[in-house]
Amino acid sequence: MALLLQWQAKTNLISPATLPQLWTRHVADSLQLLRLAPDAKSWLDIGSGGGFPGMVLACALADIPGGSVQLVERNAKKAAFLREALRVSGGAGQVILADIGDSVDRIVPRIDCVTARAVAPLHQLIGFAEPLISRGAKALFLKGQDVEAELTEATRYWKLNPRLHPSLTGGQGWIVELDAVERQHQSAPTPNGASA
Numbered sequence: 001m002a003l004l005l006q007w008q009a010k011t012n013l014i015s016p017a018t019l020p021q022l023w024t025r026h027v028a029d030s031l032q033l034l035r036l037a038p039d040a041k042s043w044l045d046i047g048s049g050g051g052f053p054g055m056v057l058a059c060a061l062a063d064i065p066g067g068s069v070q071l072v073e074r075n076a077k078k079a080a081f082l083r084e085a086l087r088v089s090g091g092a093g094q095v096i097l098a099d100i101g102d103s104v105d106r107i108v109p110r111i112d113c114v115t116a117r118a119v120a121p122l123h124q125l126i127g128f129a130e131p132l133i134s135r136g137a138k139a140l141f142l143k144g145q146d147v148e149a150e151l152t153e154a155t156r157y158w159k160l161n162p163r164l165h166p167s168l169t170g171g172q173g174w175i176v177e178l179d180a181v182e183r184q185h186q187s188a189p190t191p192n193g194a195s196a
């Protein structure tokens, strides 16, 4: 957290308005995911930014044999922060400087749990994570009060059976848990333009 505050002075890693609630809004918000996937060892966080939830999970997993978090971040400055944060904290993980859309197919180790917070709308996140979910990963996406609208939009593209968990850290937050997803097949248009 000291390193985050130091870098925050030069790089916008988290919203300045949330600085007074660093430990609840960011650290506890991240840690609450562990209880939803207690056996997961291999994690991947999409768009880790200032390290939430990925960097916090990397610290929590540091003493667990085989525990590790892949932190995928496309912004070079934020990726540099994450590398330094892993170094000073001894967190278990690696930083991947890449756009998840271009790199997810190159993730070789089996991922037990894929996470994201404040990165993209749900239907897009599912698109990014689908290759990992289809290989057995659980998805845990931290979402805000618009979760119902995001789920409705996502079901236009995906067949889902989501579990919704209220955030333990207050506010209007939710965690969307997904164990399987399937792309919706658009029915082929008939020659007169109507859907079959």
Ligand SMILES: C[S@@+](CC[C@H](N)C(=O)[O-])C[C@H]1O[C@@H](n2cnc3c(N)ncnc32)[C@H](O)[C@@H]1O
Binding pocket: 014, 046, 047, 048, 049, 050, 051, 052, 053, 072, 073, 074, 075, 078, 098, 099, 100, 101, 116, 117, 118, 119, 120
């Ligand atoms: C609003 S910040 C949120 C950071 C962090 N997850 C949090 O909740 O504090 C979104 C981050 O996701 C990264 N990002 C957005 N789209 C991405 C993508 N397709 N691949 C990798 N990183 C992405 C951005 O560079 C940015 O650092």
